[in-house]
Amino acid sequence: xxxxxxxxxxxxxxxxxxxxxxxxxxxxxxxxxxxxxxxxxxxxxxxxxxxxxxxxxxxxxxxxxxxxxxxxxxxxxxxxxxxxxxxxxxxxxxxxxxxxxxxxxxxxxxxxxxxxxxxxxxxxxxxxxxxxxxxxxxxxxxxxxxxxxxxxxxxxxxxxxxxxxxxxxxxxxxxxxxxxxxxxxxxxxxxxxxxxxxxxxxxxxxxxxxxxxxxxxxxxxxxxxxxxxxxxxxx
Numbered sequence: 001x002x003x004x005x006x007x008x009x010x011x012x013x014x015x016x017x018x019x020x021x022x023x024x025x026x027x028x029x030x031x032x033x034x035x036x037x038x039x040x041x042x043x044x045x046x047x048x049x050x051x052x053x054x055x056x057x058x059x060x061x062x063x064x065x066x067x068x069x070x071x072x073x074x075x076x077x078x079x080x081x082x083x084x085x086x087x088x089x090x091x092x093x094x095x096x097x098x099x100x101x102x103x104x105x106x107x108x109x110x111x112x113x114x115x116x117x118x119x120x121x122x123x124x125x126x127x128x129x130x131x132x133x134x135x136x137x138x139x140x141x142x143x144x145x146x147x148x149x150x151x152x153x154x155x156x157x158x159x160x161x162x163x164x165x166x167x168x169x170x171x172x173x174x175x176x177x178x179x180x181x182x183x184x185x186x187x188x189x190x191x192x193x194x195x196x197x198x199x200x201x202x203x204x205x206x207x208x209x210x211x212x213x214x215x216x217x218x219x220x221x222x223x224x225x226x227x228x229x230x231x232x233x234x235x
Contacts, residue, residue, distance in 0.1 A: 003063055003064075005086055005089060007063060007064075008063060008064040008065075008086070008090070009064070009089050009090065009092075009093040010093070011060040011063035011064035011066075012060075012064050012067060012068065012090050012093040012094055012097065013093040013094075013096060013097035013100070014060070014097065015056050015057075015059070015060040015064070015066055015068045015097070016068045016069075016093070016094045016097030016098045016101065016176055016177075017097040017098065017100045017101035017104065018052065018056055018101060019049075019052060019053065019056055019068050019098075019101065019177065020097070020098045020099075020100075020101030020102050020105065020176075020177055020180045020181070021101040021102075021104045021105045021108075022048055022049055022052035022053075022101075023045070023048075023049050023052075023101075023105075023177060023181065023188050024101070024102055024105035024106070024180075024181065024184045024186060024188045024189075025048075025105040025108060025109065026044055026045045026047075026048030026049060026188075027041070027045045027186055027187040027188030028105065028109045028111075028184075028186050028187065028188070029044065029048075029109070030042070030043070030044030030045045030048075030187065031186065031187040032109075041187055042164065042165075042170065045164070045170075045187065045188060046161050046164040046165065047161065049160060049161070049164070050157040050158065050160050050161030050164075051157065053153070053156055053157040053160055054153045054154055054156075054157035056068065057152065057153035057156060057157070058153045061152075061153065064090070065081075065082075066153075067090055067094070068094060068097075068174070068176070069094065069173075069174040069175070069176060069177070070090075070091045070094055070095070070174075070175045070176055070203075071134055071137075071138070071173070071174060071175060071202050071203055071205070071206035072137075072138070072141065072206070073087050073090045073091055073094070074087070074203065074206055074207070075138055075141075075142075075206050075207070075209070075210045078207070078210050079210065079214075091176075094176040095176050095179060097176070098176040098177055098179060098180030099179070099180050099183060101180060102114075102180040102181065102183040102184050103183065105184065106183070106184055106186075111184075111186070114183050115183070115184060115185040115186075116182065116183065116185060116191075116192060117181065117182050117183070117184060117185045117186070117189025117190055117191050117192070118185055118189070118191055119185070119186075119187075119189040119190055119191055120191055120194065121169060121190045121191070121194045121198070122193070122194045122197075125168045126168055126169045126194075126198075127169075127197055127198070127201045128168075128201075129167040129168040129169035129171070130167070130169050130171075130172060130173065130198050130201045130202055130205065131201040131202070131204055131205040131208075132167060132205070133163050133167045133169065133171035133172070133173040133202075133205070134173040134174075134201070134202040134203075134204075134205030134206050134209070135205035135206070135208055135209045136159060136163060136173075136209075137156070137159060137160070137163070137171075137173045137205075137206075137209075138205070138206050138209035138210060138213075139209045139212070139213065140152075140155050140156060140159045141155075141156060142209065142210065142213040142217070143213070144156075146217055160173070169198075172190070172198060172202070173202060173205075174202065175198075175199040175202050175203065178190060178195055178198045178199055178202065179195060179199070182195050
């Protein structure tokens with residue numbers, strides 16, 4: 001079934017908005033209820049984010065492919081799965097959706113709609129972690145979508161849940177989410193000065209994983225037109 005670009009962009013907007021609201025909202029709730037125990041707050045943040053990802057991919061995947069992530073959209077465009085103009089629209093919808101999700105989360109918890117984060121996340125270890133996190137995310141997406149596309153939602157949710165704990169940066173792995181998280185001065189935030197470097201290594205990780213999978217699965221460029229999650233027919 002052919003799905004219009006307008007509907008796909010709307011799906012990307014709402015999917016990314018709910019994802020960011022889940023990330024920031026669960027971070028606020030976890031921090032408030034953890035009594036100062038950062039590990040418990042992070043665990044709450046992790047479980048909520050992973051669960052939300054599975055649900056959102058299942059809900060919006062049949063409409064837009066459920067990218068919710070400019071790095072994923074870039075990878076899909078590189079392999080011919082989405083047209084350039086459509087990809088640009090996806091990225092814009094993701095960015096606006098992410099910012100909206102941050103505002104919604106802040107307001108839900110009685111905070112100012114926008115509060116610029118002061119949470120420092122700098123240094124080489126954090127940046128390397130973001131490269132690894134995004135590289136791994138794209139590996140999971142490319143690998144699972146080639147074999148069992150219906151399992152991508154569960155694989156991505158599981159990977160992000162794990163990557164929260166095995167990366168020093170807690171695995172943002174998403175430029176739209178990274179930009180949105182600077183709008184909330186909370187447990188899940190990131191100060192603006194750290195954002196450009198995070199986004200740069202995330203994009204680098206996505207490109208590197210896509211190139212690697214071109215070698216691992218030589219037929220990937222031809223197959224990419226089928227799905228990343230469950231990609232609709234393009235206009």
